[in-house]
Amino acid sequence: MAAEPADPTLPRERQDRILERLRRHGRVIAADLAVEFRVSEDSIRRDLRELAARSLCKRVYGGALLATTAPPLAERRREDVERKRALAAVAATLVSPHQILFLDAGSTNSAIAAALPEGHDLTVVTNAPDVALALIGRSGFEVLMIGGRIDPEIGGAIGSLALRQIQGIRADLCFPGVCAADAQTGLWTLDAEEVVLKRTMIEASGETVLVATREKLIRAATHHTAPPSSITHLVTERDTDPAILAAWRAAGTSVHVV
Amino acid sequence: MAAEPADPTLPRERQDRILERLRRHGRVIAADLAVEFRVSEDSIRRDLRELAARSLCKRVYGGALLATTAPPLAERRREDVERKRALAAVAATLVSPHQILFLDAGSTNSAIAAALPEGHDLTVVTNAPDVALALIGRSGFEVLMIGGRIDPEIGGAIGSLALRQIQGIRADLCFPGVCAADAQTGLWTLDAEEVVLKRTMIEASGETVLVATREKLIRAATHHTAPPSSITHLVTERDTDPAILAAWRAAGTSVHVV
DNA sequence: ACGGCGCTTGCACGTTTCTGCACGTTCATG
């Protein structure tokens, strides 16, 4: 894959190919592009300026970088974000090609959505707009949105309308949002409406995966949602109390730590 | 594979062969085609213009490129940001407190969602995750998400599941996404599935507002969606052809320009 | 047959776009 073909490249086509390179490598160097496309650096710079004007790349000294859709918000809990991404990466390995997944609302599940591998032909069923948005445009995903009244606290659809739609679906894997959970009693939730939704999702799925940061592995929520026997996998952090992990294992749950 | 046969080629046949070349190579160069088909570049350009009008290719300086499916909506949302924001600001003034709104999927409607005033106790019904996400957490909004299979091109739920949910709702104001529209025939859409959805939304709403950048006010899409009589308001740009605006006014639509 | 009609084509004209070069400025680096 040495130099590009010597035949003349259409101006606009050249920009498309630069953009493609950009997406593949994350950056381009003006001088290299000039050689490859056999035009002067001036023209390349003009192309990069145009792409930058469409905010498709960021102009830098020497070339250009891919425009990252940097989330300016959510700066508050950078540490949490890092921890959740680590958990999500492990959770994503539990997914097999062609599966149907339930992805509940919640910040951890947003991270899981981002961590899901492309090209596995997955069907993701979710009641959270941000999860859906994260998957739109990525290849190999079929996204099924659960509608209903959106609870601003939860960040997803709940209520009877959502429930009815979920009832018509069966999935392979379920990722319920976790408020609290312990090995003796199972999964607990804060909101009464959510309980029914989560319970339905879990019952309609072959396996259920709990992804929870260490501080959630306590018995501290108000509504009982699911018994420990229905939890197939638990993904949590390495420095969780060993007694807690042992209890989960004893309950028959497969425990994964990061 | 030297030059094409010297015998004269029918115009339509020539276009088919250009299209075939286009599909094979991804691009064509006007000058080369002129030599191969032994016609002037003018004729070739005419052919390419026609193919482009049927959106079978994209016209570029020097030739044409294969029509790529519309850029991912992440990019669409970044294009013409300023113009869309200006339109959205005006569109937002048409909303009264306590109203129920239909907000269709589309980059312009994302801008409208962001422009909606807070504290007006609005109920927003949408099939687009990004619209819903933009309103979650802002005060004075009740968000009702329409579920269903999410079309990655459109960025929102379509199909029978979405349709059924919409059928159970009546709204005061409707903002359908606009592919093309003109005063004589009304609203046109590119995707067949979308048509039913938009039509249902419009019929279930008291008033309908078309928000469209200047270049959308043409008759250039494939499926008829709504007659001009059902369009209550049109929000577009000041430098639109005055004749077009006059035609809309004559059709009984209230025209707002920014 | 003959003239009108629709369609295609090539040409002329003015306009837009692309390109490389020259010049002065800004930037990273030692």
Place this chain on the structure above:
DNA sequence: CATGAACGTGCAGAAACGTGCAAGCGCCGT
């Protein structure tokens, strides 16, 4: 702070473009 590379801008020539127009050609009807 010195130096060369990278940068932006203005400019001029070339190439491609759109448009209006007239000629060529097949078709049809009175």
